[in-house]
Amino acid sequence: MRTEEFIARLTQAFHPAAAEEFDGHVRLDLGDDGAVLLHVNHGSLAVAPAPEDASADFTLYFNDAKHAFDLLTGAADPVAAFMAHEFRADGYLIWVFSVLAMFR
Numbered sequence: 001m002r003t004e005e006f007i008a009r010l011t012q013a014f015h016p017a018a019a020e021e022f023d024g025h026v027r028l029d030l031g032d033d034g035a036v037l038l039h040v041n042h043g044s045l046a047v048a049p050a051p052e053d054a055s056a057d058f059t060l061y062f063n064d065a066k067h068a069f070d071l072l073t074g075a076a077d078p079v080a081a082f083m084a085h086e087f088r089a090d091g092y093l094i095w096v097f098s099v100l101a102m103f104r
Contacts, residue, residue: 001030001064001065001069002033002065003033003034003049003065003068006030006065006068006069007036007048007049008048009069010036010047010069010072010103011045011047011072013069013072013073013086013100013103014045014070014102014103015101015102015104016043016044016045017043017102018075018101018102019039019040019042019043019044019045019080019098019102020042020043020103021042021098022028022038022040022041022042022093022095022098023041023042023097024038024039024056024057025037025039025040025054025055025056025057025070025087026038026039026040026056026057026058026059026060026095026099027050027054027056027060028050028059028060028062028068029059029060029061029062030061030062030064030068031061031062031063031064031065032052032064033064034049034065035049035050035054036048036050037049037050037054037056038075038099040073040099045102048066056091057091057092058089058090058091058092058095058096059089059090059091059094060087060088060089060096060099061087061088061089061090061101062086062087063086063087067081067086067087070098071087071100072100072103072104073103073104074100074104078096078100083092083102088099
């Protein structure tokens with residue numbers, strides 16, 4: 001999945017009501033597929049390819065864009081992926097659950 005397609009599909013899957021209390025920057029590392037930066041501000045979403053020096057409150061690491069999309073939208077089990085070392089995070093770990101809820 002190309003980065004542009006990932007961004008378009010993720011934007012369509014966004015649920016503003018699930019992000020009303022969230023204000024932060026999240027970097028999604030998509031492995032060989034690059035990285036994107038999410039800016040979620042109280043129910044609004046801006047997504048763009050992430051420059052190398054992009055600052056974020058935390059980063060979610062995935063194998064690739066398809067796997068990231070499946071995990072974020074609920075098509076794949078994030079707990080199983082975490083246990084299999086296919087998904088990890090740094091920074092504010094409690095925010096992982098908030099980000100997952102925004103796209104389900």
